[in-house]
Amino acid sequence: MSSRGWAAAVTVAATIAATLALAVVFAAERHYERAFAFRIAGTTAAYVAAVTPPPQPPPPPPPAPRVVRGRRRPSIRPAPPPPPPQLAPLSPAARSYDLPSLLTQARALQTLPGWSSDVEVYFGTAPLVDATAPPLSPDDLSYLAAAGLWRAGRALVPLKDRDGQEVVGAVAVRPHPMPHGPLPGGIGFAFPAAILAIGAAAATAFRERSLRPGARGGYVGAALFLALATYLDVRAAARQSTDRWLVDTRRLLQEAATRLPPPRVRVAISDLAAIVRDGEVVAGEPADSPPRRVRVDGERRAVVAVLIGSGRWVELRSVPAELEAPRWLILLLPSALLGPLAILLLRWAERTPARLRRETAIAWGFLGPAGLHLTVFTIGPALYAIYLATAANLPALARDPVTWNALRNTALYALYVPVSVALALVAALAVFRYRQHWGGRLLSTAFVLPYVASAVVIALVWQAIYRWGSFGLGRTDWLSNTGSALPALMLISVWAHMGGQMVVFLAGLQAIPPAYLDAARVDGAGAWRGFWRVTLPLLRPVTWFVVLTGVLGALQMFTLVFVLTQGGPSPSHATGVMVHRIYQTAFGQQAFALASALAVVFAVMLLILRWPQLAILRRQVRNA
Amino acid sequence: MGSVTLRRLSKIFDGGIQALHDLDLDVRDGELLVLLGPSGSGKTTILRCIAGLEEPTGGDVLIGDRVVTRDPPRARDVAMVFQTPTLYPHLSVRENIAFPLEMRGTADAQVTRRVVEAATRLGIPSVLDRMPDTLSEGERQRAALARAIVRGPQAFLFDEPLSRLDAKLRIELRAELLALHRALGATMIYVTHDQTEAMTMGGGAGQRIAVLHEGRVRQVGTPEEIYQRPADVHVARFVGTPGMNVLQGRGRGTGEEGPVIEAGSLVIPVELSTYEGELQVGIRPEFVGLCAVDKGVGNVDVLVVEPLGSETLVHLNTGGQALVARLPGFADVRVGTRVGVKVDRRRLYLFDAAGVPLA
Numbered sequence: 001m002s003s004r005g006w007a008a009a010v011t012v013a014a015t016i017a018a019t020l021a022l023a024v025v026f027a028a029e030r031h032y033e034r035a036f037a038f039r040i041a042g043t044t045a046a047y048v049a050a051v052t053p054p055p056q057p058p059p060p061p062p063p064a065p066r067v068v069r070g071r072r073r074p075s076i077r078p079a080p081p082p083p084p085p086q087l088a089p090l091s092p093a094a095r096s097y098d099l100p101s102l103l104t105q106a107r108a109l110q111t112l113p114g115w116s117s118d119v120e121v122y123f124g125t126a127p128l129v130d131a132t133a134p135p136l137s138p139d140d141l142s143y144l145a146a147a148g149l150w151r152a153g154r155a156l157v158p159l160k161d162r163d164g165q166e167v168v169g170a171v172a173v174r175p176h177p178m179p180h181g182p183l184p185g186g187i188g189f190a191f192p193a194a195i196l197a198i199g200a201a202a203a204t205a206f207r208e209r210s211l212r213p214g215a216r217g218g219y220v221g222a223a224l225f226l227a228l229a230t231y232l233d234v235r236a237a238a239r240q241s242t243d244r245w246l247v248d249t250r251r252l253l254q255e256a257a258t259r260l261p262p263p264r265v266r267v268a269i270s271d272l273a274a275i276v277r278d279g280e281v282v283a284g285e286p287a288d289s290p291p292r293r294v295r296v297d298g299e300r301r302a303v304v305a306v307l308i309g310s311g312r313w314v315e316l317r318s319v320p321a322e323l324e325a326p327r328w329l330i331l332l333l334p335s336a337l338l339g340p341l342a343i344l345l346l347r348w349a350e351r352t353p354a355r356l357r358r359e360t361a362i363a364w365g366f367l368g369p370a371g372l373h374l375t376v377f378t379i380g381p382a383l384y385a386i387y388l389a390t391a392a393n394l395p396a397l398a399r400d401p402v403t404w405n406a407l408r409n410t411a412l413y414a415l416y417v418p419v420s421v422a423l424a425l426v427a428a429l430a431v432f433r434y435r436q437h438w439g440g441r442l443l444s445t446a447f448v449l450p451y452v453a454s455a456v457v458i459a460l461v462w463q464a465i466y467r468w469g470s471f472g473l474g475r476t477d478w479l480s481n482t483g484s485a486l487p488a489l490m491l492i493s494v495w496a497h498m499g500g501q502m503v504v505f506l507a508g509l510q511a512i513p514p515a516y517l518d519a520a521r522v523d524g525a526g527a528w529r530g531f532w533r534v535t536l537p538l539l540r541p542v543t544w545f546v547v548l549t550g551v552l553g554a555l556q557m558f559t560l561v562f563v564l565t566q567g568g569p570s571p572s573h574a575t576g577v578m579v580h581r582i583y584q585t586a587f588g589q590q591a592f593a594l595a596s597a598l599a600v601v602f603a604v605m606l607l608i609l610r611w612p613q614l615a616i617l618r619r620q621v622r623n624a
Numbered sequence: 625m626g627s628v629t630l631r632r633l634s635k636i637f638d639g640g641i642q643a644l645h646d647l648d649l650d651v652r653d654g655e656l657l658v659l660l661g662p663s664g665s666g667k668t669t670i671l672r673c674i675a676g677l678e679e680p681t682g683g684d685v686l687i688g689d690r691v692v693t694r695d696p697p698r699a700r701d702v703a704m705v706f707q708t709p710t711l712y713p714h715l716s717v718r719e720n721i722a723f724p725l726e727m728r729g730t731a732d733a734q735v736t737r738r739v740v741e742a743a744t745r746l747g748i749p750s751v752l753d754r755m756p757d758t759l760s761e762g763e764r765q766r767a768a769l770a771r772a773i774v775r776g777p778q779a780f781l782f783d784e785p786l787s788r789l790d791a792k793l794r795i796e797l798r799a800e801l802l803a804l805h806r807a808l809g810a811t812m813i814y815v816t817h818d819q820t821e822a823m824t825m826g827g828g829a830g831q832r833i834a835v836l837h838e839g840r841v842r843q844v845g846t847p848e849e850i851y852q853r854p855a856d857v858h859v860a861r862f863v864g865t866p867g868m869n870v871l872q873g874r875g876r877g878t879g880e881e882g883p884v885i886e887a888g889s890l891v892i893p894v895e896l897s898t899y900e901g902e903l904q905v906g907i908r909p910e911f912v913g914l915c916a917v918d919k920g921v922g923n924v925d926v927l928v929v930e931p932l933g934s935e936t937l938v939h940l941n942t943g944g945q946a947l948v949a950r951l952p953g954f955a956d957v958r959v960g961t962r963v964g965v966k967v968d969r970r971r972l973y974l975f976d977a978a979g980v981p982l983a
């Protein structure tokens with residue numbers, strides 16, 4: 001590639017990377033704007049439901065003016081009015097709204113000073129605020145029962161009846177476009193940073209033919225700066241989304257404070273809190289108007305002070321959206337660093353002979369699928385589990401007796417391995433001795449069969465044996481007896497794993513040069529001593545391998561417990577082994593953080609146990 | 625010490641392959657007998673039958689005066705050194721050498737003493753506490769030898785113990801083995817396929833070579849005997865470097881210039897007047913000479929010339945049969961040319977068609 005062509009390619013690569021980063025920022029800003037729109041629409045729907053009275057009943061009984069809020073926490077209201085005499089559930093019509101009042105309330109929303117959005121309220125499919133606007137489609141309305149909708153730049157959320165049961169209409173919010181960026185004109189940091197990064201790439205590429213490490217580092221720095229700037233913009237958008245909601249909701253609360261109670265009665269804070277379902281309303285102090293970030297009980301909260309009456313202040317709190325903004329870095333960092341990566345790749349391609357380039361490309365082609373698989377299904381989940389585990393309460397985990405019981409059971413269960421290994425060795429010797437004979441082959445097939453069978457099938461077969469046979473020992477079922485359940489599982493495992501271990505031993509026996517045994521025989525060793533002094537020591541690496549893989553497999557046992565005992569017999573958890581405990585914690589109790597923590601701790605323990613195995617394998621490789 | 629006697633020993637393996645045919649062999653007490661033969665001739669099978677690692681199909685093995693044919697190896701009191709050094713890899717050299725004594729329940733103090741003795745005899749007392757995989761090839765085979773001599777068995781069996789060593793080490797250890805034989809005065813059976821080695825090992829007093837071919841002992845004798853008077857055509861071909869040339873030929877008692885043997889393109893005048901018909905004529909390469917075309921007993925084509933320094937081997941084609949000439953120094957012979965052949969008439973060996981010497 002020519003020098004100019006190379007420089008142009010570098011610039012293109014940097015431009016693509018910067019554009020990608022900007023696209024991510026744009027997507028994030030849209031995401032947060034929509035999140036705000038849906039959120040304020042939901043709050044508005046709750047507000048409308050709270051402030052609108054029910055329809056007037058046809059035979060007018062004495063009006064019950066404050067029925068409106070009767071469904072929420074009537075007990076903690078300061079001056080409980082007589083609850084509406086509702087002995088039977090309200091009819092759908094009675095749970096709906098008084099249409100004239102609804103019309104009034106909806107129109108009033110449009111005139112709220114300081115609101116940053118256009119709002120529309122639909123009763124059924126009919127728009128109330130702007131009566132000439134097109135109605136909602138019935139499909140959209142029915143769809144709203146399940147979830148919110150984004151239609152033509154507006155967030156649509158359902159307006160439910162006063163019992164919150166049926167969808168009677170919708171609230172649509174179109175947020176006014178607002179400048180996101182902190183720079184003049186609403187420009188974010190990202191755009192100038194992108195220009196800078198492209199410029200830096202172009203400058204370094206066109207100035208000199210070969211990028212010295214220093215210059216390269218400068219461009220990497222510019223790319224990192226781009227990542228940082230885009231992140232700051234995303235964070236600002238997230239923050240703005242929360243702030244906008246706080247400010248607009250404050251207006252709604254103030255409005256509600258005047259509309260909710262009958263005249264001359266102070267509004268209850270709990271009534272206001274009912275409107276703000278995804279935030280908190282608590283009694284508060286006078287404060288400045290802009291939203292602030294404070295710590296409440298150690299948690300970060302975005303708060304704004306709301307004046308709801310003369311001298312009465314409440315505080316509106318919300319979880320700040322920017323708390324989870326860092327996850328955008330997963331997209332932002334790679335797209336920003338794509339530029340430097342592409343440049344390094346270009347440099348490498350320029351320097352490398354075509355043949356090596358092709359070979360490397362082919363090698364990566366081969367590695368790619370495996371690497372992708374490993375990343376997506378192994379490394380990714382492992383990292384995610386570690387991330388989840390950070391939220392777990394480790395001291396509580398250590399104090400939990402069930403955890404220790406699981407560990408103990410796991411260790412006890414693994415004790416079957418020496419037994420099965422010893423039996424496997426005996427079987428291997430027998431099969432090896434008679435390997436030319438049909439009896440030996442039959443024996444070997446019989447031992448290997450369970451090894452190749454599915455663990456679930458084995459479990460079910462043995463379940464039947466334990467249930468019906470019980471080996472004539474008078475017990476009805478070994479698996480449901482606390483004392484015998486774990487040994488019963490161990491017996492199955494011995495039977496199931498012996499064959500595989502025997503195959504490894506057979507391979508080991510075949511690998512021993514016969515001259516060693518000949519020499520031992522001439523030296524005067526009989527069969528027994530020859531075995532102890534020569535065969536067994538020569539098999540030692542194989543034996544270690546079999547024992548360690550067996551123990552590691554035993555520690556990770558899950559299938560038998562899952563199929564046969566579910567960790568029971570409860571409540572003693574007699575067969576509750578570690579992996580099953582992890583499974584139970586995650587999918588039974590839905591405690592994913594705890595399960596992840598258990599899994600990580602257990603993985604570390606297995607890793608430590610794995611060490612001698614790796615050492616042995618290394619030694620074997622060296623000797624081979 | 626004891627003699628080893630094989631009586632009508634035969635061995636047929638499971639696949640139906642007969643490795644030994646009614647084989648008789650006497651190894652005298654204190655003798656070093658070299659079993660020489662090409663691969664597949666049954667040398668190792670004989671050793672394994674003597675050691676008890678294989679059970680013969682027929683015949684008997686006697687050690688001393690005792691018939692041990694059905695005895696297990698540990699009841700036979702022989703020691704064996706294998707082609708591959710069979711030091712147990714998990715035991716130190718000391719433990720390896722002590723192993724046979726330990727198997728026989730020798731007292732500890734005696735074990736210690738005899739291990740050091742054996743190691744000293746083979747010059748490896750310094751490596752006693754090392755593990756086999758840290759030893760050199762030579763040290764390993766010495767340790768294997770020490771393990772063999774440590775308990776003073778009735779007989780030693782060596783199964784090509786030096787064949788895996790490099791040439792220099794092989795010569796060194798060969799000399800040591802001979803010294804060991806002299807010093808111990810022990811009965812030894814030494815298997816090799818290398819006839820140079822056989823000549824060296826079988827050359828001294830109380831040493832003989834037994835040449836095996838296809839499961840039969842063809843000849844037992846001193847190196848000189850088997851070189852000068854081969855018992856059959858197989859021995860003749862196998863012994864010597866290179867082995868004897870054996871040409872298929874036909875004797876004619878009524879040639880114009882007296883009796884001749886026609887072999888390939890050669891017509892060799894002989895003094896043997898009474899023989900007519902198919903025969904084999906043998907001549908060692910050193911007694912084949914080259915001369916101008918038509919000046920010798922026939923003309924041949926030069927196929928390959930191997931200049932070895934002190935001598936030159938010339939491979940010739942005589943009417944489709946191979947003939948090797950061994951000429952002193954560097955010979956001026958061109959590949960692809962045609963030359964005449966001279967033979968030393970007094971050095972001819974005549975065999976009948978079955979390979980048995982005539983006269």
